[in-house]
Structures are given as structure tokens and as C-alpha cells.
Amino acid sequence: xxxxxxxxxxxxxxxxxxxxxxxKHPINSALSLIVVMGSLAVLYLLLGAEFVAAVQVIVYxxxxxxxFVFVIMLLNAGEEEVLPHSSRVAIVxxxxxxxxxxxxxxxxxxxxxxxxxxxxxxxxxxxxxEGFGNPSSxxxxxxxxxxxxxxxxxxxxxxxxxxAVVLARREE
Amino acid sequence: xxxxxxxxxxxxxxxxxxxxxxxxxxxxTLAERKVVAHIQNRWGPSRVGPFGVWQxxxxxxxxxxxxxxTPPFVYRPLYLLAPVLSLTMALTAIAVIPVGPWVSVxxxxxxxxxxxxxxxxxxxxxxxxxxxxxxxxxxxxxxxxYSMLGSLRASAQMVSYEIALGLSLVGVLIYSGSFSLRDIxxxxxxxxxxxxxxxxxxxxxxxxxxxxxxxxxxxTNRIPFDLPExxxxxxxxxxxxxxxxKFAMFFMAEYANMFTVACLASVLFLGGWLGPVFGPPLxxxxxxxxxxxxxxxxxxxxxxxxxxxxxxxxxxxxxxxxWKFLFPLAIANIMVTALVVALR
Amino acid sequence: xxxxxxYLVLSAVLFxxxxxxxLIKRNIITIFMSIELMLNAVNLTFVAFAAELRALSGNVFxxxxxxxxxxxxxVGLAIIIxxxxxxxxxxxxxxxxxxx
Numbered sequence: 170x171x172x173x174x175x176x177x178x179x180x181x182x183x184x185x186x187x188x189x190x191x192x193k194h195p196i197n198s199a200l201s202l203i204v205v206m207g208s209l210a211v212l213y214l215l216l217g218a219e220f221v222a223a224v225q226v227i228v229y230x231x232x233x234x235x236x237f238v239f240v241i242m243l244l245n246a247g248e249e250e251v252l253p254h255s256s257r258v259a260i261v262x263x264x265x266x267x268x269x270x271x272x273x274x275x276x277x278x279x280x281x282x283x284x285x286x287x288x289x290x291x292x293x294x295x296x297x298x299e300g301f302g303n304p305s306s307x308x309x310x311x312x313x314x315x316x317x318x319x320x321x322x323x324x325x326x327x328x329x330x331x332x333a334v335v336l337a338r339r340e341e
Numbered sequence: 342x343x344x345x346x347x348x349x350x351x352x353x354x355x356x357x358x359x360x361x362x363x364x365x366x367x368x369x370t371l372a373e374r375k376v377v378a379h380i381q382n383r384w385g386p387s388r389v390g391p392f393g394v395w396q397x398x399x400x401x402x403x404x405x406x407x408x409x410x411t412p413p414f415v416y417r418p419l420y421l422l423a424p425v426l427s428l429t430m431a432l433t434a435i436a437v438i439p440v441g442p443w444v445s446v447x448x449x450x451x452x453x454x455x456x457x458x459x460x461x462x463x464x465x466x467x468x469x470x471x472x473x474x475x476x477x478x479x480x481x482x483x484x485x486x487y488s489m490l491g492s493l494r495a496s497a498q499m500v501s502y503e504i505a506l507g508l509s510l511v512g513v514l515i516y517s518g519s520f521s522l523r524d525i526x527x528x529x530x531x532x533x534x535x536x537x538x539x540x541x542x543x544x545x546x547x548x549x550x551x552x553x554x555x556x557x558x559x560x561t562n563r564i565p566f567d568l569p570e571x572x573x574x575x576x577x578x579x580x581x582x583x584x585x586x587k588f589a590m591f592f593m594a595e596y597a598n599m600f601t602v603a604c605l606a607s608v609l610f611l612g613g614w615l616g617p618v619f620g621p622p623l624x625x626x627x628x629x630x631x632x633x634x635x636x637x638x639x640x641x642x643x644x645x646x647x648x649x650x651x652x653x654x655x656x657x658x659x660x661x662x663x664w665k666f667l668f669p670l671a672i673a674n675i676m677v678t679a680l681v682v683a684l685r
Numbered sequence: 686x687x688x689x690x691x692y693l694v695l696s697a698v699l700f701x702x703x704x705x706x707x708l709i710k711r712n713i714i715t716i717f718m719s720i721e722l723m724l725n726a727v728n729l730t731f732v733a734f735a736a737e738l739r740a741l742s743g744n745v746f747x748x749x750x751x752x753x754x755x756x757x758x759x760v761g762l763a764i765i766i767x768x769x770x771x772x773x774x775x776x777x778x779x780x781x782x783x784x785x
Contacts, residue, residue, distance in 0.1 A: 186702040223463035231470025279690030329756035336763035
């Protein structure tokens, strides 16, 4: 069951990622990226990380991508033009080559490192998994062991807000 | 219970929920027109059936038979996707809302909720976040300046008030200790002094309740926050170029969102299905659902009442209200609630 | 059920798509979206290992990656808006005034 769901949503992920590369208009690429994030949220659910899945949908797909869509709408970005000095052969051969090369490399590494022997989603994860991935256990870790990075990221977000407001302001 | 029984029971629950929700949405339109009419000292729809009862049916038939005009200059894929997205997200939210306690029908013991996930509240917040895309893409794909402006304003408003909405719910979470809506309702059981129920609105989340109500009115684009779709402002805002069934889908999505907000408010702040339960066992099984429905209807009535009474905010007043008043107030509410709970 | 290497391969494929998008696309916003795709691929690796080794630190780290990605997206888009105001184009090849 987990395998079937993984294959379906993995295929959706990869399909949407390739669609992002293939589309000419940035709004289509943005929508493909939202599909990627949605299917990744489902994969996080399969991996038992339900809080991360919810945060992925709320923050990443529901706020960051809205920002992207707003900017594309505001700037009225048109279709992309391919300038004459980009080589089509390089793109047609190089893109699948890169993807395939990286996939094969990871596969080989994983086989040799023995990651294939242990399967995720088996009975070991399901039993006693009430405490794994649910908000209170993640929160315990976040607010005790990782309190300093948490506070630092809040300062980072404040700096980002100030920077974005200053940069995007019209010079009056 | 076996997987087959579980699937069958879930399908039955989904069908019942969809029927009730869609009928409720249709009759909310009638209720709105009649209540607003009575506020304005007139009758409202009263011709089509006794007290205008068949008016929603007539409206539905009208929508189906209207000519579906798709302007030639729209960006077709997104134009068709936007109402579907809005309606899907609005209707899916009913899946995690608990209507009643566990019931036993024959040999099947099941909760009155389609999906009792332990992150129920986050699911609803996530669906609201994705619902913004329906509005944004509708306006952009329509390729007309009214739609574009209306949708930019509407989505900016929705995104801003989502923050106040989420933060107002954190106070309730701190009290209940769980994201699951069923656990939040169960944490409100019991009474003070024997007759005042321990609902969250009475045990200190009063301010959170009002922040939630105001943020929810802004999220669902209702008066007093409905500038993006006011007829006197921007023709019809982001759904200017939509006609017939697609417009009906936006319309239904707005009312379904109202329903979700009302259900969520009654679950989080008014104790869900909790209320005095008495009588023979059949009455005892039905009474919690009756209390829940009464609370939801009370909310919908308040929604319509506010619509008939208040003028609308100007856009800059609206944004200032969301960012400069509700957001700091929600954070203050969280801090005070956390302090109270920590010192217990 | 699902071996860990399947998740790692999926993550590698997504990362490769992100790198490819970053290298071959000319629209600055699409380049940004490829960066987000790369970050998502890395998030998947973190969560997969967290599930494998039963260590919740993977989930927590995903939060930090998401926060950093959100901050970077906000500032990056603000920069794009100001570049667009002066150069009137979103094509990176045309922002070449410093070229010899």
C-alpha cells in the first residue's frame, strides 16, 4: 500500500518537476511547483511526519508560492524567449543526462551502503508511532534542544521582512 | 473494524456530509436574502414557494440553463481551474469537522466525523491557504483590469488575515493540548457551578473568539471586508468574467467557506456538540448533533446579521486593521494564555 | 514496504531537475523556482532519514530549511521587483550592463 502510494505520488512529483522545466510561461512553472510541493507533502505523510506535511502545505505551498504567483502577476511576466546563442543539442542531451546520472549515482551509493535492507513504513514504524512526527514531540525537540536556532531564525525572518520592504519600495 | 467496513462507512459519511453541506449552502442563500430583507424592512423572496422555500431550487435551475460565456481573451487552463480549486478546497474542509461523539450503529462503532486526524486544525488552515489560489488565478487568467485588481486585493486581504486567523487559534491549542478537533471539543466538557459550560469562550478565549470572527469574515470576503467583490467598486471583482456554472461554483465556495468557519468556531469556542443530553437512548444519540447544528446556525445568522448592518471597510483601513490591530492583539492573546497555562 | 533508497533516488531526481532549471532557464523567476525545487528535494532527504533512523531532528531541520527558504524567497523577489523597475526585463541575459 505504501509502495503504491509512493509510486503514484513520486511519479506526480517527477512529472511536475519536468513540467516546470518544459513550460515557457512562468505561471505554469509556478503551478507545477505547487503540485510538486503538494505531492511532497503526501510523501511526508507516508514517512510519518504529519506535522511537517501540514507545515509544507500551509507555509511553502500556501504562502511562499503565493508570493511567487503574486510577483508573476504583478510584473506581468510574459513567455520566455530563447536567445540565439543557447545550444539546443546541449539542452536536449544534457538535461536527461544530468537527471539520469544523479539518479544512478544515488542508487549505486544506496545499494553499497546497505540502505536497501531496511524499509520505511514497515511494522517497526507503525507500531508505537503515536509519538513520532506528531506536533507535540516535534515541539519538544524544537523548543528544548533547538531553541537557539529557533530564536535565530526568528531574527532572520525579521531581517528578511525589513529587507523586502525596503527593496520593493518605490523611490518617491 | 475491517478495511471494507471502514471504507463503506466512510463513503456513507461523505455522501451524507456532502448532501447536507450542499443543501445547507443553497438554503443559506435563501436565509441571507430573507434576513437581510427583514433588516431592511421588506419581505425577501416569498413568491416561489411558501416563504420562498423553493427559491434556491429556482436559482440552481437558472444557473444551469444560463448561457456559459467564455470570453475569447482569457487564459483558458487557469480560467477553468480557478473555480474548481476554490470549490474543492471549500468542500474538503468538512472532512475533519466532528459533528458528534462516537456512535454505535449495529456492530459498527464509529465517530461522527469523516477523518479524525491528529492534525485536524492544520488541515483546515492548509485548505484555506490553498483556497487563495482560486481567487488569485481567477483574476489573473481573466485578463481584464477589474478582475486583476479585484483578485490582487482579495488575495492580499486573505493572506493577511490568515495570519490573524491562525494565531487566534493558538490560544485554543494551548488550552487543549492537541491539534485534533475531537480532542479540543472533549477538553471543553464539564461545567462551572453546575450550569455554566466550560466552553473555550467562557474560560478565557474571549478575545481569541473575536479575533477569530473578524479574521474569518475577512477570509471569506464578507461584509465588512468585502471590498474586492463589492458591486459598486470593481464591477464584480475577480469573478467578473465568469458566468453560469463557474460563477455558481465561486458562489457555492464562498458559502461553503462560511459554513466551515461557523463549524470551526462552534467546535473551537462553543464546545462543539456538548450540551445537556437527556431522554431515551435514541434522543441521546441525536441530541449532540442537534446542539452542533444549532450552534452553527447561530453563527450563520450572526454572519448574515453583520452583513445587513455594517458598512464596508476601505481597502487601506482593512489592511491596517489586519496588520496593525488584529495581529498584535493575537500575539498578546497567545502570550497571556501561555502565561496563564504555565502558572497553573 | 518502501526502501529508503527509493526516497533518496526521488530526491536526487528532483534535485537534478532543480539544477537543470537553474542552468538552462532564462527567466529570473523560473530560476528562483528551481532553487525552491532544490530545497524541497533536500527536505525530502531529511525527512526520509528522520523516518529511517527514528530521529526527529530531521523534521526539526526541515523547519529551519523552510524558514530560510521563505526568507530567501521574500528578499529575492523584492530584488527581482527592483531590477524589473530599472531594466524592464525579466530575462537574465539582458541584465548585462557590467559586461565588457
